[in-house]
Amino acid sequence: MRQHGANVFELASQYGFPLQDIRDFSSNISPYGPPKKAMTQLKNNLHLVTTYPDPSYQALTQSITEYIGVDARQIVLSSGTTPLLKEAIQLLHPRHALLLEPCYSEYAYELKRLGISISIFPLKAENNFEIDVEALISLLKEQKIDFLVFANPNNPTGSIVTREAIKKILIETSTFILVDETYNEFTDPSLYSAIELVHSFEQLLVVRGVSKFYACPGIRLGYGVTGNYSLLKCLKANSTLWEINIFADVMGQSLYSDRGYQMETREKTAEERLYMMERLSRLDGLRVFPSAGNFILCRLENGYKAEELREHLLKEALVIRDCSSFEHLTASDFRFCLLSHADNVKLADAIESFLLDKAKEV
Numbered sequence: 001m002r003q004h005g006a007n008v009f010e011l012a013s014q015y016g017f018p019l020q021d022i023r024d025f026s027s028n029i030s031p032y033g034p035p036k037k038a039m040t041q042l043k044n045n046l047h048l049v050t051t052y053p054d055p056s057y058q059a060l061t062q063s064i065t066e067y068i069g070v071d072a073r074q075i076v077l078s079s080g081t082t083p084l085l086k087e088a089i090q091l092l093h094p095r096h097a098l099l100l101e102p103c104y105s106e107y108a109y110e111l112k113r114l115g116i117s118i119s120i121f122p123l124k125a126e127n128n129f130e131i132d133v134e135a136l137i138s139l140l141k142e143q144k145i146d147f148l149v150f151a152n153p154n155n156p157t158g159s160i161v162t163r164e165a166i167k168k169i170l171i172e173t174s175t176f177i178l179v180d181e182t183y184n185e186f187t188d189p190s191l192y193s194a195i196e197l198v199h200s201f202e203q204l205l206v207v208r209g210v211s212k213f214y215a216c217p218g219i220r221l222g223y224g225v226t227g228n229y230s231l232l233k234c235l236k237a238n239s240t241l242w243e244i245n246i247f248a249d250v251m252g253q254s255l256y257s258d259r260g261y262q263m264e265t266r267e268k269t270a271e272e273r274l275y276m277m278e279r280l281s282r283l284d285g286l287r288v289f290p291s292a293g294n295f296i297l298c299r300l301e302n303g304y305k306a307e308e309l310r311e312h313l314l315k316e317a318l319v320i321r322d323c324s325s326f327e328h329l330t331a332s333d334f335r336f337c338l339l340s341h342a343d344n345v346k347l348a349d350a351i352e353s354f355l356l357d358k359a360k361e362v
């Protein structure tokens, strides 16, 4: 089994914590959701468990298209982002793919499983993992790359590129681009989302899900947007009848119209990110990388290990992501997501106490 964020059920039984006492900073799920209106809809519709969903998902599709401003014919629904990433890679079956590393491990997993050749565009710590778009375009051309997949913002680095930059890549290359916008709604999508570009470029697929921003990983809901109708046809033909369960359908109809919730989540995330960036940047023994997401990547200095910090924090039921398993990161790297202010303060205090203890050891 592939491991991503923490398995909180396993940790609860291993450490003897009640599940609700665990503060999961490892899964990048917003602490502000799910939106109350969507939860009320869910509760009011539990009786629908005895009913098949509308196989055309008309109401759900309409709420998504109104939210993102595309035609209903340009979207495909899916049970989360993950199956869509997998299916798109399978269908496109590129010859030569490029990954911006470090990145979400599922891309490489899927490409390798299909035997597709992969080149790496390394994002470097010395440049705060920033994405140099000119250099990226040159590499795409030089190596005749026909497929690029990246998350915007990128997980785990938090690096981001603007829609204008993505447009430039689309204009200057013939590479097919799959943009994973799992974390995009935490930013300002009017600047950073590539969705609008599907109206002008066929070599683009944008995927999104509800797991992180809407804090609903349990319902498994996602969608893809593209102006490439032959790809859409294949993606739709591949989808299973009633693929989206009725509760995802019900919640999805309410999530996307909740503008108040969306604005508030964005604002609070920005405030908490600033608080944690400022607070942790002052600590000796820690490097904090800028992030546009709802998570922050850090590097322990002086050879301290992220695994040791993780163990230290677990005593207080605080769970971070030790990033040593990410390609192109080190055993000293860890990532945490932003939770409530009180929880973030607790995490910052605990990281500070770990660093103070370590400093005393020398």
Ligand SMILES: Cc1ncc(COP(=O)(O)O)c(C=O)c1O
Pocket: 004, 027, 028, 079, 080, 081, 082, 083, 104, 151, 155, 180, 182, 208, 209, 210, 211, 217, 221, 222
């Ligand atoms: C970049 C990225 N894409 C996709 C996913 C999975 O999303 P979903 O729950 O919609 O399948 C994750 C989960 O961690 C992620 O970090």
